[in-house]
């Protein structure tokens with residue numbers, strides 16, 4: 447650890463010697479890794495070798511933190527530091543990979559997912575169970591996998607890559623301390639499976655759907671806590687845990703969000719706390735599943751003022767609480783509301799509230815007009831957007847909106863009744879209405895042959911161009927670094 451400050455860029459020097467992670471010949475030929483026209487010599491810039499799967503160069507720059515921390519020693523300030531570094535370098539890189547200890551990686555991933563507002567690029571955390579310089583380690587594979595994904599695909603989320611799988615960062619939890627398959631995302635399928643081929647699950651991917659500028663909010667409220675219910679817990683314990691300065695609690699309850707409803711003393715402590723303004727979020731102790739009020743024992747908690755945490759992990763709920771409570775501009779009610787909303791794909795979406803408002807064709811016309819494009823181009827945009835709108839309407843089962851989209855297409859081609867689109871859309875809409883499983887957007891997607899209907903479009907998912915530039919941020923544990931230095935000596 448002492449040496450890591452005396453010997454800057456130790457990790458980069460070691461990576462440079464690993465042919466899987468750096469193509470030294472290419473770097474020398476192009477002078478790429480030693481010179482950057484804007485900022486001078488770049489000794490910490492490396493390049494992945496070409497392989498059959500990727501047709502372009504992935505160039506990455508390593509930023510090494512000092513001192514290196516075991517992730518158990520990390521706290522909110524360390525999250526803020528990483529967030530600020532992403533913000534600082536955001537424009538210059540296509541993606542970010544953060545090397546992090548596994549023990550608290552799920553917390554950091556969750557925290558960053560909330561701190562990064564309007565994210566439009568991949569931020570991927572990864573690490574290893576066995577140090578990267580030991581025989582049979584998983585660190586190299588994990589780093590390579592994370593770089594390949596960050597360098598090739600626009601997955602604008604904070605993710606966690608481990609053991610061939612890319613997960614949404616705020617959905618993961620560490621489930622195994624002694625296996626390479628250390629993480630699980632119990633309530634959401636992986637975003638990507640990277641086995642022989644890299645297969646992205648574009649349907650699952652979360653997009654901020656905003657044009658606002660990316661920013662990192664580093665304000666996190668530290669007066670939050672995690673309390674696990676257990677049979678026989680005393681009201682005194684709960685009372686002490688909930689007292690000031692505590693402002694927010696994640697209560698880990700039984701099964702689908704249940705607590706004893708025959709314990710008036712406990713329920714009273716919960717009610718007293720929520721009435722004092724402490725925000726309590728109800729999350730299940732179970733690995734998988736969601737919180738409901740279908741049992742009386744679950745309803746007792748919502749009556750005591752707890753916010754339902756749906757299917758959030760405790761890690762995500764705690765970080766969300768910390769992020770939301772730091773918003774001094776919001777009232778308690780607004781904060782409670784925000785906690786029950788899906789902010790970054792951390793919980794199952796409330797599709798009831800997500801109705802499309804397509805009352806008439808003006809909406810789309812306004813969109814195309816505001817783009818200041820020619821009539822021909824407007825038609826192309828309309829053709830491209832209508833299938834997607836129809837898919838969205840059918841996904842949430844909104845037949846009214848589906849009718850509106852259909853009308854829009856009819857009105858657009860009113861003077862060209864022989865236009866092939868009319869027939870195509872008629873056929874497609876009949877198919878859409880007839881699909882019994884109306885929630886399956888994927889099926890509906892296949893029915894459309896419109897230009898932008900496929901989520902596999904390179905515009906939406908795959909990154910085009912000759913090269914992309916990622917940034918790796920090192921947050922390796924100190925233990926690892928001492929091992930590193932021993933083996934380098």
Ligand SMILES: NC(=O)C[C@H](N)C(=O)O
Pocket residue numbers: 515516517518546547548549550573574575576922923
């Ligand atoms: N394998 C590991 O990554 C564990 C280590 N204690 C850490 O979280 O930094």
